[in-house]
Amino acid sequence: MNAPRPHPGLSLRERLALTGYGQLMRLLLPLLIGRLLWRARQEPLYRAALPERVGLGEPVRPGALWLHAVSLGETRAAEPLIQALRQVCPDLRLLLTHGTATGREAGTALLREGDALRWLPLDTPGATRRFLQRHRPALGVLMETEVWPALLHAARQSGVPVVLANARLSEKSLRQSLRFDALLRPAARAFTAVLAQTVDDAARLRRAGAPEAAIEICGNLKYDLQPSPALLATGLSWRAGLARPVVLAASWREGEDEPLLAAWRAVLAQRAPSQPRPLLLLVPRHPQRFDEVGASVISSGLTLVRRSSWAGTGPGALARDADVWLGDSMREMPAYYACADVALLGAASRRWAGRT
Numbered sequence: 001m002n003a004p005r006p007h008p009g010l011s012l013r014e015r016l017a018l019t020g021y022g023q024l025m026r027l028l029l030p031l032l033i034g035r036l037l038w039r040a041r042q043e044p045l046y047r048a049a050l051p052e053r054v055g056l057g058e059p060v061r062p063g064a065l066w067l068h069a070v071s072l073g074e075t076r077a078a079e080p081l082i083q084a085l086r087q088v089c090p091d092l093r094l095l096l097t098h099g100t101a102t103g104r105e106a107g108t109a110l111l112r113e114g115d116a117l118r119w120l121p122l123d124t125p126g127a128t129r130r131f132l133q134r135h136r137p138a139l140g141v142l143m144e145t146e147v148w149p150a151l152l153h154a155a156r157q158s159g160v161p162v163v164l165a166n167a168r169l170s171e172k173s174l175r176q177s178l179r180f181d182a183l184l185r186p187a188a189r190a191f192t193a194v195l196a197q198t199v200d201d202a203a204r205l206r207r208a209g210a211p212e213a214a215i216e217i218c219g220n221l222k223y224d225l226q227p228s229p230a231l232l233a234t235g236l237s238w239r240a241g242l243a244r245p246v247v248l249a250a251s252w253r254e255g256e257d258e259p260l261l262a263a264w265r266a267v268l269a270q271r272a273p274s275q276p277r278p279l280l281l282l283v284p285r286h287p288q289r290f291d292e293v294g295a296s297v298i299s300s301g302l303t304l305v306r307r308s309s310w311a312g313t314g315p316g317a318l319a320r321d322a323d324v325w326l327g328d329s330m331r332e333m334p335a336y337y338a339c340a341d342v343a344l345l346g347a348a349s350r351r352w353a354g355r356t
Contacts (some may be wrong), residue, residue, distance in 0.1 A: 010186055017182035021149055022125040029054075032122050042288040045101035052119040055130030060116040064095040066137035066160075068120050072102040072285075073222075074143040075110070077166050080224035081141075082110055095137055102286065106331065121151075128154040141165050145173070149183050152190040161192035166221045168197045169204040177208050185209030227334035235338025238315055244276045248340035250283040250333075257296040265300065268323065283327035283336055290328040297324050307332070 010018065033053065040046035051057050065085065069075040075098065086092050096111065097120040098104040107117055118135075121127035128151045140155055140162040147164070155162045169177075177184045188194075188209035195218040196202035202215050239246065252260060264280050271277060280302075284293050290306075297304040302323040310319060319325065327336050337343060 011182075013182045014186045017180075018149060018153060018186065021183055025122070025124040025150065026126075029122065029124055039101075043101040045104060049119060053122050053127070054124070055121040055127035055134065057118060057134070059134040060095055060118075061093065062136035063138045064093040064116065064135065065139055065141065066095040066097065066135065067141045067143070068097040068099075068146055069103055069107065069143045070099040070120070070146055072100070072106050074146075074166075075103045075106040076225060077221045078143055079110060080221055080226070081165060086112075095135055102330075109331075123148040123150045125150050125154070129157075132158045132160060139163070144168055147177075147184060147187050149187045152187045156190045162190065163193045163195065164191050164205075164210075165195045166197060166218075167194050167205060168201045169208060171204065174204045174208055181209070227337075231332060231334040232338045234332075235335035235340075238335070239339045241315060242279065242320055244320075245278045245342075246281055246340045247278055248281045248283065248336055248343040249345075250327075250336070250343070251285045251345050254289065257293055258300070261296060261300040261302065264324070265302065277323075279322070280324045281327060281336060281340055282324060283333065287328070287330060290326065294326050294328070297326065 033050070036046045036050070036053065049057055067078060067082065069078045082094065094111065094115040095118065096107045096115065097118050098107055099120050104117065104119070111117060116135075118131075121131040128148070131151075132154055136158075137160055140160055142162060142164050144164075144166050145168060152162060177188075185208065188205065189211060191210060191214055194202075194205055194210045194215045196205055196215055197218070197220045199217055202217050206212060206215060249260060260282075267278065282293060282297070284290060294304060294306060303321075304324050304326060305315070305319040305322040306326045306328050308328050310316060315325075
């Protein structure tokens, strides 16, 4: 492996900003741990391996490729990258880190013998330094938007080159980063390579402080994902049993259940008697919201059937006649897409609900 590119030193203003940030994060550490325990009430996995959150836990053999995918979406995007790296280097040892329970759960499916799964440490100077000293990775790869000042400073001090892969930066995030440029600009400079999704992302990352020579435009890894043929076949089999159009709504924000369901009730009310009654397929982004969304559907007066209720047998007569299906399962999105005629994701769901 080539030696990491030397990084320019920090100005006095940048050193003061990093020191102040480190002290603030140390003070906030009890609150951050408390927040994790609070989230563990609904997702018990947040309580697992808590020492890893402060850079402790069992060390791995030095020289692994450290790849960080904070949550479920980034973990899915990392899958084709990991597959390509294994083809180039069959003996690759992977140290996979996450920040959320959904990411950690999905990450287990990407591991092979000799790999390791850890929480990314909270961004304090001590936790990040201990993490790198215990695991001593050969290279770090952070997915998409994971720019942590203390972590990147510790990596630079430890001589660990770090790549920002599938990198993206919105205009709003750029404006926010420029407000804290003394802290975030050195972090952006610390990257050995920045693999941007688009030309616009590259331009914004350059303005945020990423080195010009380090930036390359490589596209979005999510376009390289290959959905499971078995899951696609499953979704098509669900669709084959329906004589109704299916609308999929996914990844809308918490608190927007009511407008979405109100819009769906309006669709059903405006339907001509000669038209088939459409089916709404809801897939919340986070599993802790399954019960909450299900309760909202029932309280709105719509009939509901949950995906988990039919297990592997396929939807029965009750499901085929329901107003709403709740996709309360993990890692089945290809099946949901294959079943649907139209998909409304995130902002599209909100705009549709607002116009209806």
